[in-house]
Amino acid sequence: MITLDQARLLQTAFFDRDPRRVARALLGKLLIRKTRRGILAGRVVETEAYLGEGDAAAHAVAGKTSRNLVLWGPPGYAYVYFIYGNHFCLNVSCLPDGVPGCVLFRALEPVAGIEEMAKARGIEVRRNSALRSNNLKKISSGPGRMSEALGITRERDNGKNLVSAKSDLQLVDDGYRLRRVRVTPRIGIVKSAERPLRYFIDGNPFVSGRRA
DNA sequence: TACATGATGCCCT
DNA sequence: GGGCATCATGTAG
Numbered sequence: 001m002i003t004l005d006q007a008r009l010l011q012t013a014f015f016d017r018d019p020r021r022v023a024r025a026l027l028g029k030l031l032i033r034k035t036r037r038g039i040l041a042g043r044v045v046e047t048e049a050y051l052g053e054g055d056a057a058a059h060a061v062a063g064k065t066s067r068n069l070v071l072w073g074p075p076g077y078a079y080v081y082f083i084y085g086n087h088f089c090l091n092v093s094c095l096p097d098g099v100p101g102c103v104l105f106r107a108l109e110p111v112a113g114i115e116e117m118a119k120a121r122g123i124e125v126r127r128n129s130a131l132r133s134n135n136l137k138k139i140s141s142g143p144g145r146m147s148e149a150l151g152i153t154r155e156r157d158n159g160k161n162l163v164s165a166k167s168d169l170q171l172v173d174d175g176y177r178l179r180r181v182r183v184t185p186r187i188g189i190v191k192s193a194e195r196p197l198r199y200f201i202d203g204n205p206f207v208s209g210r211r212a
Numbered sequence: 213t214a215c216a217t218g219a220t221g222c223c224c225t
Numbered sequence: 226g227g228g229c230a231t232c233a234t235g236t237a238g
Contacts (some may be wrong), residue, residue, distance in 0.1 A: 048219070059219080084218060144220050186219070187220095
């Protein structure tokens with residue numbers, strides 16, 4: 001394992017392939033936010049693949065709109081949308097320019113800047129160990145939660161390159177070795193609900209929702 | 213312009 | 226396990 005500042009940015013080519021492969025490959029990578037006060041980082045422990053044509057649950061099925069335009073752009077860019085009047089969800093575009101597809105980030109394991117992320121979520125983590133452990137899971141287990149922890153909004157981050165050295169929101173590899181991945185149907189959808197397109201790290205306590 | 217809906221999370225029982 | 230807040234977006238009219 002290498003330290004955070006030695007971690008390597010993922011390359012654009014990493015995302016220039018089928019979202020199902022990207023979703024699996026992203027597990028164990030780090031999502032980092034650079035702030036004036038330091039670096040916030042979380043390990044990707046749960047993702048979902050959303051395909052283009054033929055995936056009724058994907059935003060891409062509606063065709064190009066002002067909201068989902070990023071899905072048709074080049075790979076490695078952030079697609080952020082607002083949902084349920086409360087939450088932002090982060091995706092990364094996949095496949096070549098002109099072909100829609102993405103991966104939704106569903107949960108992170110807090111790695112660095114934990115105090116800051118907890119603060120952004122309105123959570124106290126400095127007390128006794130039991131409460132701390134319990135509250136750690138509330139920081140970024142779930143797509144809306146992790147977005148709030150990292151300050152992700154559509155206005156701020158939609159269309160941002162996630163593999164640019166200049167970006168304040170990046171995906172990096174710190175050498176983490178993935179053991180076992182589990183695959184299940186996706187969470188919270190009605191159409192195409194049976195398709196096994198959700199991926200998560202087996203046994204990781206920061207995975208959201210059901211873990212079987 | 214109006215209206216229905218949603219890739220969620222939180223609080224209550 | 227269930228109810229519900231809350232609003233951007235897309236679609237219908």
